Amino acid sequence: MKKRFRTIAAVGLAVAMLSGNCVAAWVGLTDVSAAGTEIESVSLAIENGKIKEELCAKDIAIETYDDIKEYSKAVHKIGNENWKYAPASYNKEEEKPFISNCVVMRVNTDAALTVDAAHMVAVIQNTKTNSFYIQYDSEEAAEEAVKVLNAMDGVKYVSQDAYGMTGLDGPTQTPNKIPFDDVSENDWFYEAVEALYDENIILGPYPNTFAPYDYIVRAQFAVILYRMEKEPEFETEKAFSDVEADSWYGKSVLWAAENGVVTGYENGLYGTVDNITREQIAVMLYRYAKHKGYDVSGTADYSTFKDVDDIQVFAKDGLNWAVANGIIKGKDLDGDKAAESLEPQGSASRAETAVMIQRFTEKYLK
Numbered sequence: 001m002k003k004r005f006r007t008i009a010a011v012g013l014a015v016a017m018l019s020g021n022c023v024a025a026w027v028g029l030t031d032v033s034a035a036g037t038e039i040e041s042v043s044l045a046i047e048n049g050k051i052k053e054e055l056c057a058k059d060i061a062i063e064t065y066d067d068i069k070e071y072s073k074a075v076h077k078i079g080n081e082n083w084k085y086a087p088a089s090y091n092k093e094e095e096k097p098f099i100s101n102c103v104v105m106r107v108n109t110d111a112a113l114t115v116d117a118a119h120m121v122a123v124i125q126n127t128k129t130n131s132f133y134i135q136y137d138s139e140e141a142a143e144e145a146v147k148v149l150n151a152m153d154g155v156k157y158v159s160q161d162a163y164g165m166t167g168l169d170g171p172t173q174t175p176n177k178i179p180f181d182d183v184s185e186n187d188w189f190y191e192a193v194e195a196l197y198d199e200n201i202i203l204g205p206y207p208n209t210f211a212p213y214d215y216i217v218r219a220q221f222a223v224i225l226y227r228m229e230k231e232p233e234f235e236t237e238k239a240f241s242d243v244e245a246d247s248w249y250g251k252s253v254l255w256a257a258e259n260g261v262v263t264g265y266e267n268g269l270y271g272t273v274d275n276i277t278r279e280q281i282a283v284m285l286y287r288y289a290k291h292k293g294y295d296v297s298g299t300a301d302y303s304t305f306k307d308v309d310d311i312q313v314f315a316k317d318g319l320n321w322a323v324a325n326g327i328i329k330g331k332d333l334d335g336d337k338a339a340e341s342l343e344p345q346g347s348a349s350r351a352e353t354a355v356m357i358q359r360f361t362e363k364y365l366k
Contacts, residue, residue: 042117042118043114045115046114048111049107049130050125050127051064051123060120061123062124064124065127066126071131071181072181072211075209078099085136085137086098086101087139101137101141101142102133102136102160102206103132103134103149103159104159104206105155105159106131107130107132107156108155108156112154113154115149119141121135121137131181131208143160145160178210179204180193180204180208181208181209183210187212191358193210193354195358196354196358196361201357202224202350213349213351214349214350215347215348215350216275216276216347216348216353217275217276218262218272218274218276218280219270219272220249221280221353222249222252222270223248224353224357226255226256228357229255231251236257238254238257238258240268240270241269242270243270253270253272260291262287277345278344278345278346278352279342279345281322281348281353282315282319282327283315283317284318285318302320302323304330305341305342306341307341307342307343311342311344319342323342326359326363331343
């Protein structure tokens with residue numbers, strides 16, 4: 001549940017320093033620079049692991065959540081909009097999401113500290129885990145914040161991680177456990193996420209976020225397959241008009257194309273940012289299995305699924321194999337506990353994808 005949202009800004013010249021505290025008239029959605037206000041001390045106060053109401057900060061969006069899924073969505077939203085604070089050399093159309101100006105922090109439940117907030121843009125807190133995701137207005141400001149915060153009493157862990165590739169490997173992480181705040185041991189996809197994270201096959205988009213209900217795009221799925229293959233070097237003349245070889249997904253897509261795992265669209269595009277469908281995953285895994293020389297025998301009876309007519313011709317063999325080998329299973333979309341749906345045209349979430357990949361690895365790689 002979202003507990004509080006405030007965009008805080010000082011107005012007029014009603015700012016004074018009294019006994020070390022910041023006293024001001026506050027109003028939401030006000031541009032500080034337009035008001036001509038100067039604030040001598042800009043800080044974020046945390047006591048008992050929580051943000052104090054007496055916050056001395058300008059133009060900072062603050063959101064606190066006690067629900068992990070909502071916290072994850074808020075963090076993901078920052079990632080989608082964060083290109084605004086990237087250096088001029090950053091190309092948002094070709095590069096990974098820019099989040100190297102963000103800092104993830106965890107504090108003790110009894111922590112009492114004051115953080116310099118002069119360059120903060122937004123603060124998101126998960127009150128269940130005392131986790132903070134802090135957005136700064138530059139990469140340099142985030143780097144300096146990590147140095148300062150690491151030296152503070154009460155801070156359990158703090159890190160600046162550009163692409164969330166290392167996760168929370170500091171003192172708050174339990175050995176052999178995944179670092180994601182939005183995945184619990186009770187989740188139906190937990191074992192898959194844990195296994196694939198340990199194998200470095202599927203990681204989180206952010207340091208402590210897996211985003212299980214976000215959709216996977218076709219570029220990301222190619223990266224997953226390439227990691228499964230241990231990222232070999234290769235030569236190819238394959239090309240797609242929407243794939244740059246030196247992009248974060250370029251090698252993965254071109255390797256997959258070179259080995260017949262992906263083919264792209266008839267218009268010459270690979271569709272890098274298109275959500276991948278369940279039937280497309282089945283086809284790509286089927287082709288990957290054949291590329292590896294695995295046994296792809298076995299057939300399934302489609303008639304038990306009520307949306308069998310939605311399967312496209314190109315996907316029939318792959319989906320047949322995937323169903324026969326238990327890699328893709330039906331869904332009870334209507335809750336009638338009777339006829340299930342394959343949902344072949346449905347976009348696959350990160351959680352669904354993790355489970356499918358785990359089933360594949362258990363069948364062929366164990």
